[in-house]
Amino acid sequence: xxxxxxxxxxxxxxxxxxxxxxxxxxxxxxxxxxxxxxxxxxxxxxxxxxxxxxxxxxxxxxxxxxxxxxxxxxxxxxxxxxxxxxxxxxxxxxxxxxxxxxxxxxxxxxxxxxxxxxxxxxxxxxxxxxxxxxxxxxxxxxxxxxxxxxxxxxxxxxxxxxxxxxxxxxxxxxxxxxxxxxxxxxxxxxxxxxxxxxxxxxxxxxxxxxxxxxxxxxxxxxxxxxxxxxxxxxxxxxxxxxxxxxxxxxxxxxxxxxxxxxxxxxxxxxxxxxxxxxxxxxxxxxxxxxxxxxxxxxxxxxxxxxxxxxxxxxxxxxxxxxxxxxxx
Numbered sequence: 001x002x003x004x005x006x007x008x009x010x011x012x013x014x015x016x017x018x019x020x021x022x023x024x025x026x027x028x029x030x031x032x033x034x035x036x037x038x039x040x041x042x043x044x045x046x047x048x049x050x051x052x053x054x055x056x057x058x059x060x061x062x063x064x065x066x067x068x069x070x071x072x073x074x075x076x077x078x079x080x081x082x083x084x085x086x087x088x089x090x091x092x093x094x095x096x097x098x099x100x101x102x103x104x105x106x107x108x109x110x111x112x113x114x115x116x117x118x119x120x121x122x123x124x125x126x127x128x129x130x131x132x133x134x135x136x137x138x139x140x141x142x143x144x145x146x147x148x149x150x151x152x153x154x155x156x157x158x159x160x161x162x163x164x165x166x167x168x169x170x171x172x173x174x175x176x177x178x179x180x181x182x183x184x185x186x187x188x189x190x191x192x193x194x195x196x197x198x199x200x201x202x203x204x205x206x207x208x209x210x211x212x213x214x215x216x217x218x219x220x221x222x223x224x225x226x227x228x229x230x231x232x233x234x235x236x237x238x239x240x241x242x243x244x245x246x247x248x249x250x251x252x253x254x255x256x257x258x259x260x261x262x263x264x265x266x267x268x269x270x271x272x273x274x275x276x277x278x279x280x281x282x283x284x285x286x287x288x289x290x291x292x293x294x295x296x297x298x299x300x301x302x303x304x305x306x307x308x309x310x311x312x313x314x315x316x317x318x319x320x321x322x323x324x325x326x327x328x
Contacts, residue, residue, distance in 0.1 A: 003090070004172050007116075008036040009108050010091035014081030014191065015041060015099035019049040024216070026057045028102035030064050034109045038067040041099075042085040045075030079184055079191040086182040094175055096195060097166030100216050107212035111169040114208060122174040122203040125167045126212035138217055150204035154257075156196060157243070158264050163192045166213040170199060178202070178249070185249075187242045189235055194246065201250040229276050236272055240265050263294040274307060282307045 011029055015022060029039055039061065041054050054070050061068035071084045082096065093112055097103060107126065114124045127147060132138035142162035146155075155161035175195075176182060184194035199205075227235065247261055266288050273282030286303055289295040295303070 004092045005036070005090050006092050007112070008038060008091035009034055009093045009095065009112055009169075010089040010172065011037060011039045012082060012085045012089065012094065012096045013039075013041055013099050014044055014078040014085070014096075015046065015050055015054075016044040016075065016078075016081070017046045017048045017050060018099040019046070019053050021100040021216070021218075022050060022053050023057075024102050025097060025099055026054070028105075028107075030057075030060060030066070031105045032103065032108045033106055034112060035065070036091075037108065038069065038089075038091060040069045040071070040085040040088050042081040043070065043072045044078065044081040045073060047075075077186065077188045077190075079186045079194060082191045082195070083183045083186065086179070086184070089172060089176075089182070091172055094170045094172050095166065095168065096191070097213065098215075100218065101166050102214045102216070103166065104212040104214070107166075108169075110208055110210065110212055114206075115169065115171065118206075121206060123168060123170045123199060123205045124208060125169070125205055126208045126210055128162070128164045128167050128213040128215055129211040130215045130217055132217050133219065141215065141217065147207040147209065150206050152205050153197060153200040154260060156200060157193075157261070163196065164213065164215060165192045165195070166215075168196065168205070170195075174203060175199060185242060185245050187238050189238045189242060193239075193242055197243070197246045198249050201252070232272065232276075236268055239268075259292070263289070263292065266292075266294060270303070274303075277310055279307055 013025060026039070029037065043050055043054070051070065051072065054068075058068055069085075069088055071088070073081065073084050093115065095108070095111075111124050111126060115121060118124075127144050128140075130138050130140050140162075142164055143160060144162050144164075146161060149155060149161070152161055156163055178198045184191065187194075243261060243265075247258075252258060252261065266285050270282055270285035270289065273279070273285060283304070286295070286300055286307070290297065290300045
């Protein structure tokens with residue numbers, strides 16, 4: 001197993017301006033029923049009291065028998081923060097929950113026990129639950145209904161299955177075989193595709209059908225801030241560049257798989273053009289999808305009509321349709 005400590009679980013979490021919510025994650029780590037845990041918190045240049053809040057937990061982690069390492073750097077992005085932490089990982093298993101979420105007390109144990117009992121798997125995931133700002137349940141932000149499959153590269157890429165980072169556990173030896181320099185590609189669009197897609201391309205991932213991770217949905221979250229049209233276009237372009245880099249890393253070589261990635265890109269481009277009433281771009285994307293088999297002719301005709309009508313007519317049509325449903 002190389003230099004990895006058997007049965008140790010490494011918890012890597014990037015944080016930026018998390019003073020108000022970081023306690024929630026750290027308390028949940030301390031409540032774990034697993035005995036060997038190292039917590040590596042990577043601060044991405046926070047400007048509030050995040051570091052002080054983290055350091056206040058040092059004594060409690062020491063008394064619990066857990067390691068708490070805090071690394072810092074200038075503000076860049078979550079993937080850069082992850083990269084500052086990865087060289088410090090020593091565990092057999094790796095998880096990377098968000099700084100404002102929490103782990104169920106048996107979250108680590110259930111997943112680590114599964115991997116120990118099933119050496120044929122290099123990773124496992126659980127389900128998650130979502131809580132709103134009032135602490136009550138709220139609808140999942142991702143699709144957690146279809147969890148039975150184990151070949152997850154394309155379902156995760158296309159949003160048919162969930163990314164929810166704190167649900168996954170990977171074997172470190174397999175993960176660092178993909179990233180021997182212990183660095184993932186750095187982009188402003190997060191870290192989860194980098195952590196997951198190359199791994200899921202190579203390894204099957206079963207699901208423990210239990211909600212062992214809690215996502216706290218906050219309207220103040222940086223990731224949920226409304227984007228301008230230009231910001232959203234950059235985000236989409238960055239995701240495409242990232243996926244191209246990850247596809248080369250996998251490597252994705254078969255024409256069929258490359259076509260599926262191209263269809264994913266063009267489908268997103270059409271959705272973005274429709275949202276921002278970019279008729280020329282939307283029409284080009286529709287034609288490409290139709291020609292390359294990404295959309296059947298009947299649907300393409302309906303989408304072309306939507307694109308031609310513009311957002312005001314589409315909103316009016318939705319209101320009329322909803323009104324008809326209510327009267328029925």
